[in-house]
Amino acid sequence: MKAAVSLIVVLALVVLAYLGTGLGQAGFIFGIVLPYLALAVFLVGFVSRVLGWARSPVPFRIPTTCGQQKSLRWIKHDRLENPFTAWQVIGRMLLEVLFFRSLFRNTRMEMHQGKMTHGPSKWLWLGAIVFHYSMLVVLLRHLRLFTEPVPFFVGWIEAADGFLQIGVPVLYLTSLGLLAGLGYLLLRRLFIAQVRYISLLNDYFPLWLLLGIGSTGFLLRHFVKTDLVSIKSLTLGLISFSPQLPEGVHWLFYAHLLLVCTLFAYFPFSKLMHLGGVFLSPTRNLASNNRAVRHVNPWDYPVKVHTYEEYEDDFRDKMVAAGIPVEKQPQPAAAAEKE
Amino acid sequence: MHDSGKIIGGLVIFVAGLTFPFWFTLAAGQADYRPDPERPTGQKHCVEDTAYMKAWHMDLLDHWRDEVVRNGQRVYLPDKRWPCSRDEDCTGGFCQQGICRYDMSLTNNCLECHRSRARFCDRCHDYLEVKPYCWDCHLAPEEE
Numbered sequence: 302m303k304a305a306v307s308l309i310v311v312l313a314l315v316v317l318a319y320l321g322t323g324l325g326q327a328g329f330i331f332g333i334v335l336p337y338l339a340l341a342v343f344l345v346g347f348v349s350r351v352l353g354w355a356r357s358p359v360p361f362r363i364p365t366t367c368g369q370q371k372s373l374r375w376i377k378h379d380r381l382e383n384p385f386t387a388w389q390v391i392g393r394m395l396l397e398v399l400f401f402r403s404l405f406r407n408t409r410m411e412m413h414q415g416k417m418t419h420g421p422s423k424w425l426w427l428g429a430i431v432f433h434y435s436m437l438v439v440l441l442r443h444l445r446l447f448t449e450p451v452p453f454f455v456g457w458i459e460a461a462d463g464f465l466q467i468g469v470p471v472l473y474l475t476s477l478g479l480l481a482g483l484g485y486l487l488l489r490r491l492f493i494a495q496v497r498y499i500s501l502l503n504d505y506f507p508l509w510l511l512l513g514i515g516s517t518g519f520l521l522r523h524f525v526k527t528d529l530v531s532i533k534s535l536t537l538g539l540i541s542f543s544p545q546l547p548e549g550v551h552w553l554f555y556a557h558l559l560l561v562c563t564l565f566a567y568f569p570f571s572k573l574m575h576l577g578g579v580f581l582s583p584t585r586n587l588a589s590n591n592r593a594v595r596h597v598n599p600w601d602y603p604v605k606v607h608t609y610e611e612y613e614d615d616f617r618d619k620m621v622a623a624g625i626p627v628e629k630q631p632q633p634a635a636a637a638e639k640e
Numbered sequence: 641m642h643d644s645g646k647i648i649g650g651l652v653i654f655v656a657g658l659t660f661p662f663w664f665t666l667a668a669g670q671a672d673y674r675p676d677p678e679r680p681t682g683q684k685h686c687v688e689d690t691a692y693m694k695a696w697h698m699d700l701l702d703h704w705r706d707e708v709v710r711n712g713q714r715v716y717l718p719d720k721r722w723p724c725s726r727d728e729d730c731t732g733g734f735c736q737q738g739i740c741r742y743d744m745s746l747t748n749n750c751l752e753c754h755r756s757r758a759r760f761c762d763r764c765h766d767y768l769e770v771k772p773y774c775w776d777c778h779l780a781p782e783e784e
């Protein structure tokens with residue numbers, strides 16, 4: 302149901318682009334207004350969300366570790382699992398961000414001949430890494446439509462990505478990787494009962510949206526071709542703030558663009574913010590040095606205290622009179638005066 | 641302790657990377673460049689009409705390659721039926737039964753009108769960072 306609703310939303314966006322630019326003449330809105338709006342929402346939303354996180358104090362070190370902490374000289378320290386210095390933290394984070402190490406450790410439990418067994422489960426890691434790296438390459442490849450002159454490395458990426466030379470224009474491996482990775486990530490939510498149970502609308506929607514972007518992009522490259530020079534003149538107009546709407550661009554291009562705009566505008570409010578959040582996860586990015594360095598809690602409130610000594614000063618005479626033992630005896634002079 | 645210094649540094653790098661197309665293109669000062677491929681003068685029309693050629697010429701050439709090399713077919717009947725009464729009406733093709741037909745050949749047909757690779761093919765291809773492998777086998781016409 303949730304999967305169906307989010308699919309319908311994505312399809313409705315495609316239909317909207319068709320109604321607006323295939324039948325209607327709303328190219329100005331879809332080609333110029335919405336891209337600027339979406340980029341503005343993305344930038345402001347992303348930055349303000351990360352700044353909100355940055356305002357949080359970091360009082361203590363709370364890394365989750367699974368290796369020997371730095372200790373005595375003769376005890377072997379596990380530098381990556383239990384980082385002590387900033388460089389060790391950087392090493393740990395690099396493995397996390399570039400290779401999804403936590404996900405690689407995924408395990409599954411199964412009843413096996415009446416016994417509970419644990420085994421490795423790499424499929425999620427594989428689907429995630431194929432999708433993310435394909436997405437990165439696809440984004441970098443798109444620079445050819447957004448820069449003039451095109452930076453040198455874009456040609457290298459294209460040559461490597463299309464080295465099989467299938468068809469004209471050549472098929473890129475990452476086009477397939479993107480769709481295959483997303484397809485797996487979607488199917489596991491649909492067909493693994495436990496995962497389906499915990500899946501929400503905002504788990505399905507980004508997947509359908511990205512699948513929509515990937516498939517419209519794939520169609521535009523291989524099956525519904527349209528004049529690319531016109532499209533690049535639109536994008537270059539947008540980035541030089543003097544946009545001009547080209548004529549005769551196929552409506553499917555505007556559908557692709559509308560889905561991308563939706564992704565950008567939706568991004569700061571969604572789970573996709575893990576792009577920034579992964580760098581801010583305190584169980585990963587803090588050095589495990591609680592025993593070596595004193596960390597003072599920045600929000601410690603200056604508590605007004607009244608010590609026992611002060612209490613005794615206030616009531617010593619009454620305490621002595623009542624026969625309660627006191628730590629500090631009253632001054633003999635004062636006592637004599639009383640008598 | 642706050643980590644806001646490091647986070648704001650990271651954020652600045654992120655925004656700089658994200659806006660790379662903006663500042664890179666504006667710094668290069670070529671944002672208003674549009675390729676202007678040299679059109680042949682004195683010719684009536686291409687094999688198919690211009691809008692189709694702009695988007696689909698690579699498929700046409702791919703199809704021609706397969707037809708000639710694999711199927712031994714050399715004559716192309718365009719989807720666009722150009723009416724004609726004699727060969728001269730057909731811009732490099734020939735007239736048969738009142739409709740233009742063409743020899744399926746990059747070198748002997750396309751390059752007869754579009755005489756310069758650098759001033760025709762490459763202008764758009766460079767603009768869009770396309771490196772077709774046509775020229776792995778075909779010789780580009782000598783530049784005059």
